[in-house]
Every structure is written in C-alpha cells, then in structure tokens.
Amino acid sequence: GWIGLALPEEYGGQGLPKYIAQPVNEMWLSSNLAFVMFAALAQGGSEILLKFGSDELKARYLTQIVTGEWTVAMALTEPNAGSDLGALTTKAIPQTDGTYQIKGQKIYITYGEHDMAENIVHLVLARTPDAPAGSRGLSLFAVPKYRVNEDGSCGEFNDIRCTGIEHKTGLHGSPTCSISYGDNDACVGELIGNLNQGLMAMFVLMNEARLSCGMQGVGLSELAFQKALQYSQERLQGAGSDGQRVAIIEHPDVKRMLLNLRSESFALRSLGYQIAALIDVAEQSKDAETAQAAEKRIALLTPIFKGFATEQANELVGDAIQVYGGMGFVEETGIAQVMRDVRITTIYEGTTGIQAKDLLHRKIRMDQGRCISELMADIRDVVEKSPDSVVNQRLGQVLNQLAHVLDSTILNPSAELAQLDAVAVPFLNALGGVCCAWQLAELALQAQVSKAQDEVFFGNVVALAEFYSAYKLPQAQAALTTVIEEQNGVGNYEF
Template identity: 45%
Template sequence: MTFTPPVAEQRFVLEHVAGLADLSSSDRFAEATPDMVEAVLEGVGAFAAGEWAPLDRTGDTVGARWTEDGVVMPKGFPEAYRAYVEGGWGTIGAPAEHGGQGMPFAIATAVLDTLGAANMGFALCPTLTVGAIEALMHHGSAEQQAAYLPHLSTGAWTGTMNLTEPQAGSDVGALRTRAEPVGDGRWKITGTKIYISYGDHDLAPQIVHLVLARTPGAPAGTKGLSLFLVPKYCLNDDGSPGEANDVRVVSIEHKMGLHASPTCVLSFGDNGDCIGELIGAEGGGIAAMFTMMNNARLNVGLQGVQVAERATQKAVAYARDRIQSARADGASREPVAIIEHPDVRRMLLRMKAQTQAARALVYLAAGNVDRATLGDADARKRVDLLTPLAKAHGTDLGNEVASLGIQVHGGMGYVEETGAAQHFRDARITPIYEGTNGIQAADLVGRKLAMDNGGVFLAHVEAMRAEASDAGLRALIDVCEEVGRRLMTADVDDKLAASYPFLTMLSVATCGWLMERQGRIARDAEGDPIFLAQKQAAARFYVEQIVPEAMGLKAAASARADVLYAIPADAFAA
C-alpha cells in the first residue's frame, strides 16, 4: 500500500516537457524556481504519501455514504482534507490576488498528479474546486470573486460542476433546469442534476455549485444556457455561510469504482427557494462551461496519469517481491522474482512507458496553459488542440496500465484485498466523464482540426517533425499529417467515423516525440544514473514498440463511415 511520489520524474517532465525554465523567467512566475518546485513536490509528496495514500483503500471499501442529513465521507477523510487545506496544497495554482500562490498551472498539475496517485477518489474534490475557481476568475464579477475565491483558493470551500441531467447526458443543449429572476439580481433555480461529483460531503463548511440553467425566454439549445452560482449555504452579511439553501442531495450513485467520491443527484428548488447568482452574461453559460471544462478535461487526463502511476508502483512492488519459477533460460533452477521473467518485465516496462507518456502529454498541455497565461496566443491554441488528446489518450492509458497491473498480480490481482483491482475499477470512469472520449475525438476532428484552417494542427505536426529523429516516429508523424489533412475536408460522418483512431494516432505521435526527447536528454544528462537509465529504457520501448502499433491505426483512421452504415440499426441485434 505504500506510495512513493515520483518527484524525480515530475521534475524531469516539468523541465523538459512543460518548459519550466521559460516560465520561471517571466515576472509572473518568477517564484517558480527549481528550488521552490523541488520543495513543493517533495512537500506534497510527503503529505500525500503520509496522509492521503493510506486512505485510498478506505475510500474504496467504505466509500462515501448518503444520509438524510447529507453525504458522510469515510473515517479519516475530513481530517485529511483539513490537513490538505492547512498545508496550503490547494493554493499552489490559485490566483495570487485571491489568496492563492499563483504558481504555474504546470506545477499545480504536478501537485495534483501526486495527490491523485495517492488517492484518486479524494483528489477529485480539489480538481472540481479548480474548475469553479477558473469559472469565477474568467466570468465572475468583482463581488463574486471577492466573496468566493479566497475560500475556494485555499480549498476551505469546495466547488462542483452541475451540467448533466437525466435526459441530457452528453447533449448539453437539451438541459432543462430553469432559473427565474427574483428581482433583486438574484435567481431562483429549479431542476435536477445528476452525476455531480462531490455534490455533497462533510469535508468543508461550504460547497459552491456552478449550475447550468435556462433563463425565461432563452433560446433552445446551448445558446439559451446561463451559468449560476448556487451556494450550499446562503452567505451571511459578513460573507460566512448561513442558512441552508434549497439544494437537496437526493441520492448517490452505486458505482463500479471511485467509491470515495460521492456522485450525487442534486435537486435544486424542491421548495421553490433555491437562490443563485448569475455568473457572467445571460446566455453565456456555454462559454463559462467550457472554461471550467477545458481545465477539468486536462485534469481528468491527469487522473489517467495518477492511476497509472499508482498501479505501476503496486505492480512493480509485487513483481519484485513475488518469487515464482526459475528463469526460462535454464541458467539456474532457482525460482526468481517474477520481475525477472521476460513477459512480466515487458508488462512492467510498458506500464512505465505508458505512464510516462501520459504524463508528458498532460504536462505539455499544462505548460502551454501557462504560456497562454503569459500572453502567448499560439500556446492557447496548442492547449485547445492538446486538450482532447490529453483527456482521451491520458485516460485510455490509465485504463490500459491499471489492467496490466492486475495481470502482473495474476490471481491475486482479481482478489480485492490486493488493491490492484481498485485501480482498474477507479480508472474506468475517466474515459466517460468530462466529455466521453468519443466526444473528445469529435472535438478533435471537428473544432480543433479546423482552428486557423488547420494551421494549429499543422504547426503541431511541424514542431514534432522538427525534433523527431526515429524513422518510425517520423513516419507516424507523416501519417498523422496525411490523415489530418484529409479529415479537415472530409464529410462529417467520415470525420467522426475516423475520429477515435485518429485521436489515438496523433496522441501516440505526440507522446513518441516527447518520449524520444526525454530519452535523448536522459542519455546526455548528469544525475541519478538509475533514474536516467530507466527513463532511457522507457523512452526506447515507447519509440520502438508503441509508436509502430499506432501505425496500425492508419487504416481505421482513413476509413469512411459507409461500413458503419452498411446495415440498418436493427441488424446490430441480429
């Protein structure tokens, strides 16, 4: 059950992928010196390993519990959350003008990487708070920011995102929750939201719900949506939480995993008295939602990294411990640790390589978020392009690695007590929420390829091509360009039919580019020889074995939709 924060790896990726040196050379991020970053990573690592990791199993086995008085978190969670707030770990990336430390998003990403690897279900809570902070920063009024941000920045209060409704899963335009003006600038909210992560809990004295709702006379579809802030407790005149608002947690879902995280059905305005405030302009809900969601999508991609890291650590520990069978080479008849057997070792190296690849992809996007903050418009576009890759491919890799983690454990992996199964169950939600991975793929081939008439995509291809040296990797980059160009002008159904394999190819090309770079740097760098050697091995494995796999997707990424519609829907049941 022990967890070792991957500090050396995080520093390496922050430096060589996220471009930390560039960031800290700016005025805004001048405090993010190597020493500071080291202190933050070591500090949160010690905290996460000591306080959060031991609760990971409790989160799974006990889980959040619904009661009439609200959701009760498992024993130990409220104390561990308080320690998180008091340690200031929530403030790292929060805005300096509102009580945060204003560090680069890339560093906040690394901090959340560690917290989530220690306890993925727990770390989802701060992840959502960050989304609420982003929405308020970009769309809230000065008063709203003053009233809420200082508390959200420390994590003393937590945030939620209320999008989904029973009749509208991925179809945000079909939302029905209503908001009616009360006359004093406030609004009354009525409706039911589902799948609200941390929609209720006993970790904090206040929960700030951000709710998409429809105002009177608003047009149908997404354009009629506005974003509302609905506090669990209405604020007193002094800004402290006062009387309970009319928000009720109806139930929590019985999920396959991520049991620590209460997934709530929330009912707003059962008694006609749910008070909210408009965030931003009326009708600006969808824009505000994307502000929250883009951040959340990167952080869900990061959950893929988190679960992959933890699953890999557990599998490596097991494989070094478990003695079974002699090596097949016949040199000795003594049984060895299973990590010595080639196929187990292949699984472990694959797990390491895929974890590192996912981390590089997400940190690359995070570094570009910071560049965008510093005013680099191209970086903002790169983030937009990379977000669906980071979310979808990051979570796909989290699932693959967690599954390999079970396989390394053999029969023990299927027995719940070992803990490997938890990661597998936990991971499975990540390709679904915050926009299914299919939606990410649609976003990539739709909106993202079209940016600047393909210019953003082609610039990314050129950046990869300018650095990549392996012939297979260069070939994959070429194929990505070829397929991407074709998809830009393809029929919409053909685009969508090819979207998922194309997303995977482009993600692997991007990871291959970053892994090759890291391997090259590790070869020439000075430092811990063990760390540098494993980095080179992981990079080599990735470039030599995983990159060619993605070439196998060319046919699917080039296929048209007609094969999918060659039979009527009914025939799928034949």
C-alpha cells in the same frame, strides 16, 4: 494551501505556475483520487469566478473556495440531458433584487452533498424564461447550499436537497449525487457573467476538468505501475536459467508489461506537464502573438491528452492486474480498486468519442489543419536533431503517414462526415501515440547529454524511448491505417 497552488495570493492561493502545481496534483490523484476530486472542482470553479465573476461574487466566494473552507459542485447533467447540454430544463426565474430563483433537478453531481465543508457552492447551468432554445440559452449561476450573509458567514438553508447518492463501480469515497433545487421555491442563485453565456463560462471549468482527467489517467497508471513493480519483485514463481526460483520480474513477458506501464505513463506525464507550461505562457506572456499560439496549442492537445491518457490508463491497469495474476482478481491486493476507479475517466467530462469529434472537427478541420501542421513541424524538429536514431527514424515515418492521412482523408473537403466520425477515436489514439513518442524522443535526446550525471536513470529514459518506438508506436501506425479505411464496415452493418 494545496488547492490554491496556482491560484492568486490575494484569495489565499500561492500564485505558483501551473507547471509547478501539475506534479503536485498528480501525486494527489495517485494517492486518493476519490478524495481529491473536490480539489479539481475548486480549482476550476475558482478559474470561472476569476474570469467571469463580478467583484462582489469574487469577494463573497473566492477566498473560502481557494482555502478549502467551502467546496464546489459542477451541476450540468440532468436526467434527460447528458452530453447534449442544449436539452437542459432547470429554470432560473429573475427576482426583483437581481437574484434568480433556481428550480430543477441535476444528476451525477460530484461532491454535490457532504459534511466535510461548511458550505458547498453549486455552479448551476439553467435557463431563464425568455432564453433562446438550445445551448445558446444557458446561463451560469452560483447557488450556495447555505446563503451567504453580509459578513461572509453562512446563513439560512438555500433549498438544495440531495435526493440520492449513486452506487458506483468505483470512486466509492466520492459522493456522486442527485440534487433537487428549489422544491419549496426558495433556492436563490446569482448570475455569473452574462445571460445566455453560461456554456462559455462553464467550458473554463470543463477544460480544467478535462486536463485534470488526463492527469488522473497518468496518476492511476503510475499507481498501477508502482504496485505491479513491487509485487513482481516479491512474488517468486518459476525458475531461471540456473534452475533456481526467481521473482516474476525476471520473466521477459512481465518485464514487457512493466515497461508498457512505465513508458506510457512517463510519456503522458511529460505531455501533461507541457500543457501546464503552455497554460502559464498563455496566461502570463506579455506578447499577444505568443499567448495566442500557446492557447491554440493547448486547445489542440487537450482532447488528445484527455482521451488518450484515460484510454491508456484503462489498458495499463489491466496490464498491472495481469502482472499480479490471480492475486490481481481478488480485493486484498488493492489493484482491483484502481481498475474500478480508472474506468470512469474515459466517460466523464466528455467521453473519448466526444473528445475525438472535438479534435477532428473543431481543432483540425475547422482551421484547415494549421495547428496540427505546426505541431508536426515541432515534432520534426526533434526528429532532425538525431536523424540516425532508430527511435527518431520510426517517428519520422509515422509523421509521413500522418501527413498522408490528413491530406487524403481528414482534411478532404468531400469526406463523408459520418464516416469520419466512425474513425475519430482511432485518429485520436494515433495522435496520442505520436505525441507520446515525441515526448520520449525529446527526453531521450536530453538524457544522452546528461547520462554521465546518472547512468542508470538517464540510460533508462533512453530505453523507455526505444521500447515505446518498438512496441507502442506501431499501434499508432495501425490506427492511421484504420482511418484511411474509414469507408469500410461501420456504415454497412444493419443493427
């Protein structure tokens, strides 16, 4: 089925490359994000079971999840433990039969309760009685809403109760639940992987979810563009040079906003697809060195893609509403729903601030800038293919500025960490802009070669690269200037 496009055939999937599945996922995300969020959870949950689950667990759960008969809920957050997972208190008490009694409360659980599937498999982070303190003491458990009989059918209720459904700003079609496990001491869970290594397993799902969040940003940006484009072609307002009334798409400022939407979503889509292709290389390559290089590039690009794609999506949907004018501020046009739905994407699965700190410290400073230097070398290769291009010249200038910022500030061993944290988001945004400009520069080179096949389409690709270079890339340059000025302001103001 659609959920299992890139999952193994033996469990009901199609075994296709993620590079094929990613565009399909994007179309689903554009069409109805609230509904298809359960699919992303099923895909991530399946990856966890494939990598860490025993053969018994795989046999019990995987086929039903991959085929969509059962759904998955990711149960991490608690009332007193949000981003700080080390503070989790949900208990997992060992039983004589090898299972665990689960007891605790979780909040903000997407698709934690619904009646669209026969069973819901909760992946619950919990702590055994003798576990170490902090995140090192967390284990991961499969906790089905209904216990699974020997023949694979659903059995008795597993003491899991929904205690509330959140009234959210957006995503009204997606139930976000508070869940209580084991009120009657009858909630049974099965260990996934090893004790005290739950966070390692859960990061598989979280990384899948973060890439999905980036594609959510792309999908909603594309939806906003299509809506704004159609409205701008139909709405008559103002006059042209001949005095005749014209559609608002004829006004230069409206064209600018539409190109802002189109160029950013086009570039981010390309970046998201490239990450999907890298995942295929990492998982399928028989050469260990090639696979390892792909894994490192994925690790570097994931926080950039998640953070930048979702931040930009919020801005781009704002541009789409601006194209609508007053009609964008009323519900009947539908664009306001996109604004409400996109707002959460910079928050869940790790806020932009968390993505930025991960990028800055774990992905760049921890390896002393080796991975980002390799990425910059690849971007320079694209620049040097057409050194006389204005687009490539500006991208080369930004790369030089980025290299200076890395040497003088980001990789400076004496840098004040708190001050670096204050500019982590501007730094992520700068890298996001550089990566998007890189994608468009490479696409423009290919478009020049293929232009005779379709002059309008490939000519537009070149125009998007030119627009991004002139209107968007300078924002990356400004963000890099902010990073250099990291010592100013934040540490001096008294709240």
